[in-house]
Amino acid sequence: MVLTASAAPDLNKLFPGIYMVDPLPPFDPSKHMGVWEIRAVDEKGREAVAKTHRMDKDGDMPFVEELKASGDPLAPIISWKAPNEKDIPKGVTVEYGVRLLKDYYNQLYRSGSMSDTQHQIPEGKIKSEDLADIYVRVECQGFDKDDSDHPVSLELRSETIKPLKKALGK
Numbered sequence: 643m644v645l646t647a648s649a650a651p652d653l654n655k656l657f658p659g660i661y662m663v664d665p666l667p668p669f670d671p672s673k674h675m676g677v678w679e680i681r682a683v684d685e686k687g688r689e690a691v692a693k694t695h696r697m698d699k700d701g702d703m704p705f706v707e708e709l710k711a712s713g714d715p716l717a718p719i720i721s722w723k724a725p726n727e728k729d730i731p732k733g734v735t736v737e738y739g740v741r742l743l744k745d746y747y748n749q750l751y752r753s754g755s756m757s758d759t760q761h762q763i764p765e766g767k768i769k770s771e772d773l774a775d776i777y778v779r780v781e782c783q784g785f786d787k788d789d790s791d792h793p794v795s796l797e798l799r800s801e802t803i804k805p806l807k808k809a810l811g812k
Contacts, residue, residue, distance in 0.1 A: 695792035701731030734784030
C-alpha cells in the first residue's frame with residue numbers, strides 16, 4: 643500500500659507531495675547495523691569523511707502521546723506523555739526534541755535535546771497571524787547508553803506531529 647500526504651489532511655501542507663510506502667521494507671540487521679561512513683566531496687575535489695557510532699539497537703521507538711499546548715498561544719508550554727518504560731528498546735536513553743514548523747521548508751523553532759516531558763516555547767517565535775499554520779513536532783529519541791563517547795549516538799527515533807491549534811484545544 644502507498645499512502646500520500648492527502649491520506650492525512652493535517653499533514654498535507656506540512657509534507658506536500660510526499661509518498662510513504664506501507665509497509666516499509668523489513669529491517670535487516672545485516673544491512674542496517676554497524677558503523678556507517680559518510681563521504682562528501684566538494685567542487686574542488688576535497689573530501690570530508692564522518693562515521694556514525696556503532697548502530698546496534700533493534701526495535702521501534704514508541705511515539706509520545708497526549709501532545710498538548712497550554713498557556714499563552716504565542717509562547718505556549720508544549721507537553722506530552724512519555725512512552726511506557728516497557729516499550730522502550732533495551733540499551734537506549736530517551737530524550738526529546740520540540741520543533742515548530744509552518745511547512746516542510748519553514749522551521750520556526752527547534753529546542754535542544756531534553757529529558758523533560760514539557761517545554762516552554764520562547765516569546766517571539768510565534769506570530770499571531772501564523773497560529774493557524776503552525777505544527778508542533780515532538781521527537782522521541784533513543785540514544786545508545788553504551789556509546790557516550792560519540793557526539794551523536796542516536797539509534798532510534800519517532801516523531802509525533804500535531805497542528806498547534808489542535809494541541810491548544812481549538
